[in-house]
Amino acid sequence: MTVVDLFPPSPRAAGLAQRLDTFMRQRALPAEAAFAAWDADPARRWQVSPLLEELKDAARAEGLWNLFLPDPARGAGLSNLEYAPLAAIMGRSLFAPEVFNCSAPDTGNMEVLLHYGSAAQQARWLEPLLAGRTRSGFAMTEPDVASSDATNIAARIERDGGDYVVHARKWWTTGATDPRCAFFIVMGVTDANAPPHRRHSMLIVPRDTPGVRLARPLTVFGYDDAPQGHGEVAFEGARVPADHLILGEGRGFEIAQGRLGPGRIHHCMRLIGLAERALEAMIERARSRVAFGRPLAAQGLVQAAIAESRCEIEQARLLTLAAAAALDRHGARGAREAIGMIKIVAPRMACRVIDRAIQIHGGAGLGGDHFLARAYAAARALRIADGPDEVHLAALARLHLRDPDAQRSA
Amino acid sequence: MTVVDLFPPSPRAAGLAQRLDTFMRQRALPAEAAFAAWDADPARRWQVSPLLEELKDAARAEGLWNLFLPDPARGAGLSNLEYAPLAAIMGRSLFAPEVFNCSAPDTGNMEVLLHYGSAAQQARWLEPLLAGRTRSGFAMTEPDVASSDATNIAARIERDGGDYVVHARKWWTTGATDPRCAFFIVMGVTDANAPPHRRHSMLIVPRDTPGVRLARPLTVFGYDDAPQGHGEVAFEGARVPADHLILGEGRGFEIAQGRLGPGRIHHCMRLIGLAERALEAMIERARSRVAFGRPLAAQGLVQAAIAESRCEIEQARLLTLAAAAALDRHGARGAREAIGMIKIVAPRMACRVIDRAIQIHGGAGLGGDHFLARAYAAARALRIADGPDEVHLAALARLHLRDPDAQRSA
């Protein structure tokens, strides 16, 4: 395809893309059926399938491991622009990123520990994550406040002697139900009297800490996403040593900002890969299915669905690549306009494209035979996770309204 | 509200509406939490909750029973226009229609048996349904053909002596997994050489007939809708006596047409009730939730979501009521344009409104605490069930393109 070579990858990134694509086609995508069968068995679905670990070993053996990590010593050392197309390839299957140790929320947590963690924190928590031996959760959102305005976050992290004690109810903590989940990074208030963006801190809370309780698993539409899952987690006086605090008191927002930029690019690129796959499924269906005496491919509305999807995917891809490049060159602050735009654009695009694919598949698109319904649920959730569309629209508008020259781009 | 009194209900319908509304608020809606708890228990979720039977008894005792049935002897004897607002009230909760013995696909099957069934068929199959003692399935759609073009239906119903033998694979047979399901009405080909609309027949196949096998349950966006469920059903040489055929060989399309009109009105009005409830939830959330220092109710995009939803619901409601009146006055053929329009309009409207409500609820809207995610799945399925949007758009267009004066309405 001609469009994308505008951002020509480095030779190394191109090589990785090719190997990743091969692995996806030969190993990961064919495994989906086995995972579906595993998932259909109530007796074991909350356990991790051995096949997953096997695929992880294979990926690591091929050097397709920790590709997201910009640190060349511990990860692939790729720029955001180099990694972005790789995220799209992995994103074609919802389970695949984990195969390459590139799945949220672990990626974000690894970046937090890499950039802001102490050497001791890194040794204890980061290394097992990098090795794919543990998983982790990010405990940010709360059921009782509008977390879209993060200053609302009400969890309390109280100093008590040499410890911190956590009182909180968090939800949508992805990975909370995973048997391998080793710890949570918890965002909470350490000083309610500080200025709004200095009130919060981030704390590592091991999952087996007394007072940490999985209140319940959550579903997205009807999916519980076992075994990883999304949990509501109660922190009822959970006590950890003071050295579990990351970076320092009042630094929570600073850490969150650093975590968000790459995370949004990863999410968006994965969605672009998912939308591409939905488009391919649409095309495949249109070519093979006959209704009213003609293949779907000959019907105008089906053609329009395909063409519109293509236009939307390609635009979102270019914008996300542009945001990745902006992040590489200008840092999180310089890239915030571009990153705000992709956060608005990509999930809605993916919802539209996948929804069209569902419609063209008819009943088959709604159920479990296809990846589509589950993919829709995942894409739809990302219009809410990490700030709903509306918050990002308002933030983007304010960037322009503040500075009347900002929207010019000669 | 002033808009709706344009179609002033008859005194009897008004009385029923009021009692139904009271029952919904006092009995049915409060039971949703209990049903959710029942559903969360893997050990019994495929059984029918005793609470449901209790609510059914209460509804029947209050005369809120079989309200859909136009036959005054066996049902409420209401016109479609009278019944439509009652369907909207029941539709506010996904499980509620069954409480009043007004849920699909039983309603359609009861109408088929009432209008086209023999006395013996009525005695054996209709009466228990009317009494709410059994349930039933409608086995129409097939996985291997585009059933949107019903002439594609490939199931074979072969005469063999005094029997018919069925070879078919059907799916999306709602109720197939319900333990009370007593029989299926199966659509299949009895004469492949007849003209396209005379090839098919409808046959009653008791569920316990040898050769009938539930191949698997199906999900809609992750929901299996236990215990009613949606099944893929294999008919592998299932043999039933010839008197199980409804109306006669080659009459399948004729029966289907008579079944569809009221069924679409019921579906659409239920969706309108569901969308109304989503709007109420949106309003409630907007009034109670604070973000960025202001209640959501003060934010322009939230206001617009509410106002747009209101406009869309009201328009869809008026159109559906108009279609109901057209069906009452002009019959299925005279009402086909209006019914085609509501089939296009109402499910998409409900999807939009519910989706907005999900967005305003944030994470809470995606999960199981609210009715919203499940409601979205149900509304989305109705853009496909019973013919996808695209088929109805094309059919509606052809009505106009054939007869250039048809679109005038002085």
Add this chain to the structure above:
Amino acid sequence: MTVVDLFPPSPRAAGLAQRLDTFMRQRALPAEAAFAAWDADPARRWQVSPLLEELKDAARAEGLWNLFLPDPARGAGLSNLEYAPLAAIMGRSLFAPEVFNCSAPDTGNMEVLLHYGSAAQQARWLEPLLAGRTRSGFAMTEPDVASSDATNIAARIERDGGDYVVHARKWWTTGATDPRCAFFIVMGVTDANAPPHRRHSMLIVPRDTPGVRLARPLTVFGYDDAPQGHGEVAFEGARVPADHLILGEGRGFEIAQGRLGPGRIHHCMRLIGLAERALEAMIERARSRVAFGRPLAAQGLVQAAIAESRCEIEQARLLTLAAAAALDRHGARGAREAIGMIKIVAPRMACRVIDRAIQIHGGAGLGGDHFLARAYAAARALRIADGPDEVHLAALARLHLRDPDAQRSA
């Protein structure tokens, strides 16, 4: 068409509809070409065509005159619900309402004078309007303030002895450039210290008053709508006797509210008639035009354009009829929700439908051979005139957010 007979017109209204339709087809629509030719001649286009006066005479002779006026003595005495379908018939042609003395802004001004004018005002200003001998303007909107918030209106109407003196700049005063325009009704501040809704008054200002100056004609998408036109009008110390004030000082908003309800219904029904005609044009074009070897009528996107338009028109029509009935039964206050909805719905619907018709007509749709481009401009203007969409969305939302039960409509 089956949908609309749900609001069966009274026999008298039905008879009027039939005669009006006949007149439109036999006299008014065929005159469009002559008006276009008149308009193309720069020498006379700002004069009124004699053909128009001829058509007016014919319409009046047939009793198709002042049909909008609810007063049976001076007009047709029809309810809003009775008049609404007649407005749709007239609205099929942009110039036609004037033929029947039913065009804005004269209709609104006649209603103001009928309901609120003194006997002397009625004798001098209302009677010639009713007779179709004069025309008038409504001078409300101002270039320098956001008139969507009418409390912003800054025009000064100052008492000076037995006179009022007006200082104002108004624009979008439709009819200001018409040679027959006899007077303006001017909205302005008489008491800047009164509560916001008691500050303004309405004053009759004869057009030939010294100090009244047509600053310039305005265009809508390039159309100046000669000879009626839209003017920017300067009132530079224009002095009129005190008895030219309508109803009393501080009553401006009260009068505006009474004027708006019927006016919005008229506007919306005319747009519905216009959209219907656009749909008919679409169908005609689709049936007659061949591209890529097939008639447009066989192409899926064209079919969808037709079917979607049909659904949208019918819904808007039903909602507008519902609003008309609400206004008849419950008055302006009781109908404000319904009227707010149609103000939002109808102009956007008309824009979409007409835009689709333009697209299907290709180049022919953009120019002067078809009514479409001009119709689009007229419909688009009505998304702004009389309050932009956004103001009505917010107002409608507030109605619901204030009273959480308002959106229920069992």
Add this chain to the structure above:
Amino acid sequence: MTVVDLFPPSPRAAGLAQRLDTFMRQRALPAEAAFAAWDADPARRWQVSPLLEELKDAARAEGLWNLFLPDPARGAGLSNLEYAPLAAIMGRSLFAPEVFNCSAPDTGNMEVLLHYGSAAQQARWLEPLLAGRTRSGFAMTEPDVASSDATNIAARIERDGGDYVVHARKWWTTGATDPRCAFFIVMGVTDANAPPHRRHSMLIVPRDTPGVRLARPLTVFGYDDAPQGHGEVAFEGARVPADHLILGEGRGFEIAQGRLGPGRIHHCMRLIGLAERALEAMIERARSRVAFGRPLAAQGLVQAAIAESRCEIEQARLLTLAAAAALDRHGARGAREAIGMIKIVAPRMACRVIDRAIQIHGGAGLGGDHFLARAYAAARALRIADGPDEVHLAALARLHLRDPDAQRSA
């Protein structure tokens, strides 16, 4: 802005962009008011304003001339990717491209003559165009056939001895009414029996050829775009020497294809510049206008309009730059997918953005005080000119449906 520097311009292109931007701000945009005044004067509006010639002289003196022309000897010698951002800068004002001798249809005609014209044709017709002394028309579209399917074109170009004789009716020939228009390039059938894409040829027809008649000027919405204008042109036995044929008989489609690629990129980039200016106007209005006690900038729907517009502009810009680069690298055939996409995307984007700007401007946005209404008309026309959206959607879909791997873009 960070997004666009991803396609870093060459130093030469960057220098040109800066000088062009300066010229636009200092000379071209301030001249709009003078052009509006000229246009308002019926006596001279069909003549060319001396100010335009003065601006052209100034632009040429500064080397801002023929920037579109890839030929370094006769033009700027820029690649499509280099020229694209310059087109966006010029496109901010509808009249500005002509100032730099970069306006359609002359640019396309110059490219045709450059690539396919004989030396004699170039000397006689190309040189005066390059010098800005003449203008030209492109006579392709016909009123009587669906020209979106160019094989429908019915104009006859008949060989008669040493001449060709043209019988045709063409319309939407932009520039036909311009007093400087020297010739038309006419597309017509030379051999009706050849294969469809070998039937047509292109012929130079001097405007003063006997038998060439301007049937009438056309309008787009209400704009006649004097003095350039859009004409319906009759060719009634117009006779020209045979050496006026370009390239050879039957080469018409080949020439058209070569003309279209760059032309579409120019159109789309100009629209992007126009949309950007509309967004700037929106922001300026939002910051300065107060309604309901708050600046528009504080209102959620206005913010959303700004943010959505920003996202849409940026995506369309990236896609168009990608298409320009594809054209540079892969030629017209290799870039056809990307060019098909921008043809679909950019005009619709511009319509949406400009329409939002109109809405935010209220009445001021509809009239002549702002560039917005005229800009809307221009953008809307480009959804039809050069093939309607629907044709491009279908063509793009077919590219994918033919080759199932085409949509992949790893």
